Amino acid sequence: MNTTDNLTHNLTGDPTFFWRLIAVTVLIALTTGFILVVIRLLLEHRIKNRIIEKGLPEETAKAILGSGESALKTSLLKWFLVFAGIACGLFLVAALHPNQVTSLAIIACSIAGSFGICYLLKKRK
Structure with a gap:
């Protein structure tokens, strides 16, 4: 039995295969999203610290950071x-x-x- 036959058998013969595939895909997407949010927060924190160190006026800081x-x-x-x-x-x-x-x-x-x-x-x- 080759790989294509095995995949076809899993898609048609095993009802849990479909749901396991969806669960793994969702888990990967959520993990990736979480990692991206953490990276974004860290980068925003670094930008805020640099703005504070430079001593920019409050209006300029608000315009940059939003x-x-x-x-x-x-x-x-x-x-x-x-x-x-x-x-x-x-x-x-x-x-x-x-x-x-x-x-x-x-x-x-x-x-x-x-x-x-x-x-x-x-x-x-």
Whole structure:
């Protein structure tokens, strides 16, 4: 049995393989996101320290750093929409019982729709 036959067998014969694949993918995405957030926070902290050391006026420091609050709200809205899209996609998959490739397409389109809505909301602001 070659690799292609093994993958096809796993996709069609083992119902837990699909969910394990999704779980691993989500775990990798969350870990990568966490690492990127930590790196961003460290770099922002270094920039703030350098601005303080240079003794720049408060107005200039605020212009460089920004408030950060609007970015946080935008990020929260984006993640809410992404998880809502995943939930809608999983609901459609559970309701329609399509084959596995179609299920992935439904979930991908739901997530893409979520990002599309987020983009339209950002563009409107």
